[in-house]
Amino acid sequence: MTLMDLRRVWGPRPLIAAAVGVLIQDEHGRVLLQRRGDDGLWGEPGGALDPGEDFLTGARRELLEETGLTCQGLSLLPVPEGLQDGPELYHRYPNGHEIYIVGRRAHGTLSAAALDGAAPDDSGETLELRWFPLDALPDLSNNANRKSTNVLRARAGLPPLPLAPTPPPPPVGNFLRDLRRVIGHRPWFAPGANVLVTDDRGRLLLLRHGHTRKWTLPGGSLEPGESFAQTAARELVEETGLTAARLEPLEMYAGPEYRFTYPNGDVVDYVSVLYRAHIVTGTLTPQDGEVLETRWFGLDELPSDEELSGELIRANLRFWKEGQSTRP
Numbered sequence: 001m002t003l004m005d006l007r008r009v010w011g012p013r014p015l016i017a018a019a020v021g022v023l024i025q026d027e028h029g030r031v032l033l034q035r036r037g038d039d040g041l042w043g044e045p046g047g048a049l050d051p052g053e054d055f056l057t058g059a060r061r062e063l064l065e066e067t068g069l070t071c072q073g074l075s076l077l078p079v080p081e082g083l084q085d086g087p088e089l090y091h092r093y094p095n096g097h098e099i100y101i102v103g104r105r106a107h108g109t110l111s112a113a114a115l116d117g118a119a120p121d122d123s124g125e126t127l128e129l130r131w132f133p134l135d136a137l138p139d140l141s142n143n144a145n146r147k148s149t150n151v152l153r154a155r156a157g158l159p160p161l162p163l164a165p166t167p168p169p170p171p172v173g174n175f176l177r178d179l180r181r182v183i184g185h186r187p188w189f190a191p192g193a194n195v196l197v198t199d200d201r202g203r204l205l206l207l208r209h210g211h212t213r214k215w216t217l218p219g220g221s222l223e224p225g226e227s228f229a230q231t232a233a234r235e236l237v238e239e240t241g242l243t244a245a246r247l248e249p250l251e252m253y254a255g256p257e258y259r260f261t262y263p264n265g266d267v268v269d270y271v272s273v274l275y276r277a278h279i280v281t282g283t284l285t286p287q288d289g290e291v292l293e294t295r296w297f298g299l300d301e302l303p304s305d306e307e308l309s310g311e312l313i314r315a316n317l318r319f320w321k322e323g324q325s326t327r328p
Contacts, residue, residue: 001186003048007097009182014090014098014170014224018189018254018271020058021046021084021105021148024071026112030131031152033138034066037124038094042138043145045126049103051187051269054255059106066126068119071108080249081105081151083273084144085191087225090166091142100169100224101144102191103271104252105151134158169225172234176221180266187259190268193232194219194313196250196320197242197277203296204320206303207239210290211263214309217316218242219272228273236277240294241285244277251319253312260310270312274319299324 003017022045024032033042045066049058056076063069076082082105089101112131120126132138134153140146143163150160176190194217197205206215220235222228232247251274258270286294297303299321308314 001183001188002050006183006188010179012096012098014100016175016189016191016222016224017048017099017101017103018191018269019046019048019084019101019103019144020055020062021103021144022059022063022074023077023105023107023148023152024063024069025107025109025152026114026131027109028112028131028133029156030112030133031137031149032067032110032115033130033132033140034120034126035128035130036141037127039141040127041141042132043141044148049189049254051189052256052259055104056106057255065121065123067129068121069110069114069117071110074106074108077105077107077151079252079273083228083249083252084147085222085229086227087169088143088163088166089147090169090225091144102222102228104254105148137161170223172223172226175223176268185265185267187267187269189271190221191228191271192219192221193228193235193273193275194316195232195236195244195247195275195277196316197236197240197244197280199296201296201298202324203298204302204317205240205284206295206297207286207291208293208295209309210292212309213292215303215307216309216313229275232273232275237282239287239291240282242277242280242282245279245281247275247277250274250276253315258310258312258315260312270310272312274316 034045035042045063047062085102092098118129134156146161146163209216218236218239222231229247254271261267305314
């Protein structure tokens, strides 16, 4: 199921789109922009991921489809610079479809002459391609494009472009549950966040989840208009009763290896940011029904891989263990 397939049954209502933006610069520092077929304005190449696709694969595919170009050195921008999220990334397309963009930015370089060989596909999505100096940008299509080019402008010492006003995000509900009523068990993206919380002895907090009955980290799925950090803070309070004064983004996880099937048959492709909680306060209070048990684990006391809730949590814990082992 693609985003357009989902639109046929969901209608124009707001959706969360796991998407990648592709920032290509030439030897003069200019950025490659496309004039879009839907609104006639400019933006970086990019678009929504297909289920089972990772961000770099999606970036290469979108670049090829929308420009006909390939970039050998294309790579994902690091966290947090490369993250796309937040209520300001709302967009309403000319056809009325509403979307909140979350995901990642990729970056690469091509020679200015590469544009001579550009050959966008025949979908009509790209009307024109052109290099633009960062201090002389055209009218951009939406805030996702403005925030992406602001990353490059900041690197060049230029002030950020102002963002367009956006409506307030909808109240927090249960977006994934509502979506499942429409798509059933079919694979779909579940953007979200997990949190590493440690006590004064350096032990890691894990929760035994009520649905899977396996060990996991505090965390959960984004609601439309939330940032990854807002999700991390909300889920930490809901599931544990704890509050962090600061949440430090560490790493992002996405791709086919992070597909997970819940006991009820729902299949999700996780797109998840891992955070470290700093200055944690409050009384540990497990969420009734959602969390069966909480426990603090030392480095040599962690559950086995089979006791953990999928490859995403195993990867999160590997990140934590590697960080612990490199400490002096």
